[in-house]
Amino acid sequence: MRTYLECIPCFFKQAIEAGRLLTGNEIIHKELIDDLAGLIPKFSLDSTPPEMAYHISKMVKVRFGDRDLYKQIKENSNKMALELYPELKKKVEKSDDRLLAAVEIAIAGNVIDYGAKNSLNIDEEIEKLFRQEFYDIGKTIFQYENFRKDLNAAKQVLYLADNAGEVVFDRVLIEEFCREKEVIYVVRESPIINDALMKDAYDCGMDKVAKVISSGTGSPGTILKYCSKEFTEIFKNAGFIISKGQGNYEALSNIRKEIYFLLRAKCPVIARHAGAEVGDMVLKKG
């Protein structure tokens, strides 16, 4: 997906949030805003939004060094999600269609997204999510029957992770098919917003059900030109791909490859692009 004009105010929101995590000094926040303003004219709308997010993160690193700004937030998300794990499993056990329930859980977990939310009240959102029944959430684009069929036929699953904490929700889905299929779970190489890293995958027990690898990039979306050779080779040969979250959707929706995108549509631009409504659970073959 290319960048739309509406994404630009959002880039500034992201820079403000990153700045506030780094320092309470508003003079520095403004300097960061000014740095970003300097990048805008060089940035083409033909690029994908995660590319810009990647440049913003590099810009922050130039000023502040290579720090994992969301470290504590990610650890909290992992902990909170692990506490929910038994309840998530119960939801699957109780359901008439285990796979469907697990898919819904995996998409529901995509609410843990600090890049899209620009908000630190995600704990609350998860709580809310658990008081809500999943059938209450919109599903304008939800190609579950195709997903089930294609998944059944697949021998191997390449699963592109999105955020820390969300990994536990992904694990619930992967546990529905990891005994019959080889599963490769792909995290980011280096810290970017609250995206899952190797450590998050291990903290959430993903290594017990899948082979965990890195995409080789710290961009908040699987931008293939920034990924490692090893990963792009695996990607090229993969028969069945699950891509989680908005960042991966933005980066991969124009790629000529069959990919199942699982995400919560959190912004109007992505919702429109995917043919969904804001707030929807999206399951879409790209």
Added chain:
Amino acid sequence: MRTYLECIPCFFKQAIEAGRLLTGNEIIHKELIDDLAGLIPKFSLDSTPPEMAYHISKMVKVRFGDRDLYKQIKENSNKMALELYPELKKKVEKSDDRLLAAVEIAIAGNVIDYGAKNSLNIDEEIEKLFRQEFYDIGKTIFQYENFRKDLNAAKQVLYLADNAGEVVFDRVLIEEFCREKEVIYVVRESPIINDALMKDAYDCGMDKVAKVISSGTGSPGTILKYCSKEFTEIFKNAGFIISKGQGNYEALSNIRKEIYFLLRAKCPVIARHAGAEVGDMVLKKG
């Protein structure tokens, strides 16, 4: 009120909206965004947000000439508001406290604000407003008793307008005291967003109940340093001032003068600054 970091993404939203009113060509929209990005580093957070909005409007004029982008929108707002006028008057007639009802109507009219809303669905909002009872709207800061007392004691009222269409709602309030007091109604000098100009005041019949003058500036808020000498003299000598809307609040909230600010708090920054909640009717002595 100074500019807060959160205002910066909003400046970009305003530029995008202005660009879209000018042309459907996205290349030009992006050029406008790039122009604005160039202004950001030169802009201090110590300035008020309407100052930046003023520079954005000048920037648009450099590229596109001096056009009244919101002309049609303003004419529609005036027309729609005039159609509501009899109903507004009925609301006042029926109420136990005429002045209170008229104050509520004047503040309700402040919903017609394209600067804050970045939305063209304001017709809908007005419709909604009229299905809603005003006591349903939050009033965390609503210093009505002081307002009534000070207004009663005043001989002259200086009333700073905000938006086109809203003028009709202001007129309903002014009609409650224009027989006993001299009223001066102040519009912008030149087109800026959908702010009321002399023409709008006349179209809405304001000239029948008040002397209509211009502030001498086209900034979307009464920024005194940009106003005419004539107006600043009147302002300095005014005993009782009513300031409508967010733009005037942003421009004047730090001025050492007793001013009654009447507005609908439409953005979290202003709501926080005024000690109100987003969506509230605000009546606050500054």
